[in-house]
Amino acid sequence: MKIKVAIAGARGRMGTTAIEAIEEAIDAEVVAALDYKYGGLHLHNSSVNDGKHGIPIYTSLADLVAEHQPAVLLDVTDPDAVFKNVKEALELGIHPVVGTSGLTKQELDEISMMVESTGIGGIIAPNFSIGAVLMMKFAAQAARYLGDVEILEMHHDRKLDAPSGTAVKTAEMIKENRPPHIQGHPEEQIHLEGARGGDVEGMKIHSIRLPGLLAHQQVLLGGEGELLTIRHDSLSRKSFMPGIMMAIRKVVGRNDLIYGLEHIID
Ligand SMILES: NC(=O)C1=CN([C@@H]2O[C@H](COP(=O)(O)OP(=O)(O)OC[C@H]3O[C@@H](n4cnc5c(N)ncnc54)[C@H](OP(=O)(O)O)[C@@H]3O)[C@@H](O)[C@H]2O)C=CC1
Numbered sequence: 630m631k632i633k634v635a636i637a638g639a640r641g642r643m644g645t646t647a648i649e650a651i652e653e654a655i656d657a658e659v660v661a662a663l664d665y666k667y668g669g670l671h672l673h674n675s676s677v678n679d680g681k682h683g684i685p686i687y688t689s690l691a692d693l694v695a696e697h698q699p700a701v702l703l704d705v706t707d708p709d710a711v712f713k714n715v716k717e718a719l720e721l722g723i724h725p726v727v728g729t730s731g732l733t734k735q736e737l738d739e740i741s742m743m744v745e746s747t748g749i750g751g752i753i754a755p756n757f758s759i760g761a762v763l764m765m766k767f768a769a770q771a772a773r774y775l776g777d778v779e780i781l782e783m784h785h786d787r788k789l790d791a792p793s794g795t796a797v798k799t800a801e802m803i804k805e806n807r808p809p810h811i812q813g814h815p816e817e818q819i820h821l822e823g824a825r826g827g828d829v830e831g832m833k834i835h836s837i838r839l840p841g842l843l844a845h846q847q848v849l850l851g852g853e854g855e856l857l858t859i860r861h862d863s864l865s866r867k868s869f870m871p872g873i874m875m876a877i878r879k880v881v882g883r884n885d886l887i888y889g890l891e892h893i894i895d
């Protein structure tokens with residue numbers, strides 16, 4: 630039996646690529662799209678039609694679930710939409726797989742509590758690319774030895790949130806391996822607001838947004854007389870698809886919350 634997947638954000642860049650990847654898989658299928666508009670219409674080749682071609686669109690997850698019984702809701706929407714979708718999915722007994730970035734710490738905590746109380750497992754992956762997950766793991770490992778770190782994340786200029794979910798997760802992983810401390814000159818003077826980027830326990834995060842970029846990150850780790858740079862580039866949204874398929878396949882057997890693909894990579 631194929632795993633039935635509903636997608637929120639199906640009209641978007643990630644949603645479009647994910648539909649192709651899921652439809653190519655022999656063990657999964659897209660049964661419906663959750664949207665905030667176009668209810669009752671259909672989505673085919675990333676355009677909406679009223680002729681019943683493609684995937685049916687729903688504006689209510691309860692109605693979608695009643696008609697199609699998906700096992701998984703893949704959310705690739707935006708920071709304002711994701712939390713409500715995940716909460717509703719858990720209430721309805723659907724496993725959420727979340728790629729959307731921008732969830733706050735408080736929202737993550739609430740989702741974690743809901744997973745515990747419902748026993749419906751979920752996966753939140755700040756980055757689905759295997760290479761990006763390795764970059765984060767290697768950076769966290771290296772920070773044990775080179776504890777002064779700056780993260781430079783670079784994305785396309787259609788991205789809504791900053792810093793990226795990947796940069797936030799990288800900083801969280803690095804935090805586990807180094808004590809908080811001031812970096813740079815202790816009497817540093819900032820003459821232009823934001824010049825030193827965001828601060829996580831002394832670690833700096835810098836966000837670049839430009840047309841021409843897709844998703845890239847460099848972690849720079851400095852030591853006396855040396856610099857280690859760990860860099861990852863996603864050059865196509867296809868880079869996220871193996872991770873999405875892995876999450877869809879693994880989430881159906883889980884009753885806990887996984888935050889980060891590094892916990893399920895074999
Ligand atoms: N974890 C990972 O590996 C990756 C995560 N991402 C994240 O995925 C998210 C989507 O990225 P991307 O595809 O580039 O963005 P897009 O803007 O291309 O797609 C988002 C889509 O979601 C739609 N949408 C907004 N609100 C809702 C809602 N309430 N219900 C259903 N659909 C909604 C938008 O509609 P409309 O156009 O009408 O606003 C849009 O079509 C971002 O948060 C991004 O950071 C991206 C790449 C990889």
Ligand SMILES: O=C(O)C1=N[C@H](C(=O)O)C[C@H](O)C1
Nearest residue numbers: 730755756788793794795844
């Ligand atoms: O918006 C994007 O494109 C991406 N968002 C995710 C993030 O915020 O880290 C993952 C990847 O970097 C692409």
